[in-house]
Amino acid sequence: MTGLAALLALLKGDAQADRVVPPSGFTARLTLFTAAAMAFLAVFALALSLAAGRLADNWSEALARSSTIRISAPAAQMDAQAAAVLEVLRTTPGVAEARMLSSDEQAALLEPWLGPGLPTDTLPVPRLIEVIETSDGYSSDGLRLRLSAEAPGAVLDDHTRWRKPLVEAAGRLRLLGWLSLILIFGVMGAMITLAAQAALAANAQVITVLRLVGARDAYIAGAFMRRFTRRAGVGAMIGTGAGMVAIAFLPASTSDSVLTGIGFQGAGWITPFLIPLLGAAVALFATRSAAFRSLRNLS
Amino acid sequence: MIELESVGYSYGRSTPLLSDLTVKLARGSFHFLTGPSGAGKTTFLKLCYLELTPTSGRVRIFGHSGSDLGRDHVALSRQKIGVVHQDCRFLDHLSLAENIALPLTVSNRPVPQNDLSDLMAWVGLTQQAGQRPPELSGGERQRAALARAVMTGPDVLLADEPTGNVDWEMSLRLLHLMVELNRMGKTVLIATHDMALIRASRQYVQARVLRLQGGRLTLAGADL
Numbered sequence: 477m478t479g480l481a482a483l484l485a486l487l488k489g490d491a492q493a494d495r496v497v498p499p500s501g502f503t504a505r506l507t508l509f510t511a512a513a514m515a516f517l518a519v520f521a522l523a524l525s526l527a528a529g530r531l532a533d534n535w536s537e538a539l540a541r542s543s544t545i546r547i548s549a550p551a552a553q554m555d556a557q558a559a560a561v562l563e564v565l566r567t568t569p570g571v572a573e574a575r576m577l578s579s580d581e582q583a584a585l586l587e588p589w590l591g592p593g594l595p596t597d598t599l600p601v602p603r604l605i606e607v608i609e610t611s612d613g614y615s616s617d618g619l620r621l622r623l624s625a626e627a628p629g630a631v632l633d634d635h636t637r638w639r640k641p642l643v644e645a646a647g648r649l650r651l652l653g654w655l656s657l658i659l660i661f662g663v664m665g666a667m668i669t670l671a672a673q674a675a676l677a678a679n680a681q682v683i684t685v686l687r688l689v690g691a692r693d694a695y696i697a698g699a700f701m702r703r704f705t706r707r708a709g710v711g712a713m714i715g716t717g718a719g720m721v722a723i724a725f726l727p728a729s730t731s732d733s734v735l736t737g738i739g740f741q742g743a744g745w746i747t748p749f750l751i752p753l754l755g756a757a758v759a760l761f762a763t764r765s766a767a768f769r770s771l772r773n774l775s
Numbered sequence: 776m777i778e779l780e781s782v783g784y785s786y787g788r789s790t791p792l793l794s795d796l797t798v799k800l801a802r803g804s805f806h807f808l809t810g811p812s813g814a815g816k817t818t819f820l821k822l823c824y825l826e827l828t829p830t831s832g833r834v835r836i837f838g839h840s841g842s843d844l845g846r847d848h849v850a851l852s853r854q855k856i857g858v859v860h861q862d863c864r865f866l867d868h869l870s871l872a873e874n875i876a877l878p879l880t881v882s883n884r885p886v887p888q889n890d891l892s893d894l895m896a897w898v899g900l901t902q903q904a905g906q907r908p909p910e911l912s913g914g915e916r917q918r919a920a921l922a923r924a925v926m927t928g929p930d931v932l933l934a935d936e937p938t939g940n941v942d943w944e945m946s947l948r949l950l951h952l953m954v955e956l957n958r959m960g961k962t963v964l965i966a967t968h969d970m971a972l973i974r975a976s977r978q979y980v981q982a983r984v985l986r987l988q989g990g991r992l993t994l995a996g997a998d999l
Contacts, residue, residue, distance in 0.1 A: 688824075692847050
């Protein structure tokens, strides 16, 4: 039987077969609650992972395409060296745009440390030139060589030094998000396995009678699998719904921050709907494994 | 149908309960199994429907060695064997009618409601169709167990003290049912200590009587 056919058969169910297994109390509630709680957590882990991924991509893309040239020269040579640098950049392949930051922009950059109203014109503040690359990029080593020849006070900072750890951190955060999802579904599987084993042990007499009247293991296991898969699916739907509502009500922000960026964007809102399906699949395999193992041990 | 070849069985490390049993239940045969309490009649039946695995020897069922059969094949074989257990085990959360139809249900076969009603009427349980097993008396449970065992029209019927809790009139009715099944070509084995039932059967069927004593199987005859 193909996987799809098995899933359809599961959804269709077998009312008669399902009735031969008596209704179970606490295992049903445990499965429902576990699935709901884990799905709720899974929504957050998924949102965190997606947000970290977006952040890593943004940082990686934005920082990789921009760099800064700092000119530290005596005041008399500053304008000449700045002009020389701009000329070098104008003729450097891979440079899409280069512009000198204005005094106001430089004051804004220094404001967090030195306070507002900084007179940058009267202070020996280095000149900053922002460089935007083309998609092909430029040769950093080649540009450094040319700058050292044309403007000795110019230093190229291509952001590699601090871009790399940031992107790596964001990437690891994304990885942790996925790892959390795996752990969440692992815990869900373990809990449902325990619940299924408890249900099977509680129904040992029923299983013995079913075996004696000719029921195959697949028939008995199928009744338990359907029951636990449905419960886990319903629980995961409830948990996912609650998680999505909670995410939707998180404060929104346009800044590139992990905390304020947690959430789903655009088509990303579809991804949480996979959680109930995954939860049901985890329950299906966990119950199947527990059922066949228990059936072998019971008789 | 069912063959035991030098079969022995012991529970744990104790002295073997059954030793070197060789018997063949041929198609269409009718056997009684007698013996004192604790002689191993129930164990013998359990070996026949593969609930127990012999500690020595071999059980062959429908031409296959029981030890070679996988779990699914054992289940399929049991669909062709009707068993009346001494302790009459039922599913307490199902109605009596559902319990009687259970062998059909678990083999995914349709339950013919007319046949079910007829069978329940025959064993006198029509009024109890909707009741749960715990609400039934011992005799009603025994009749229900027999009805469940024959519901599928099995090739073999194994009954463990099927008349233990019923009155003489009902005992004869149950015996007639089993004789009728035998006339239809079914193999029947009844474990009982009710000698009167065995004697009564003589006018309806030619049955072999096996006696279990001291772990051995002998053919009983003149002393009955």
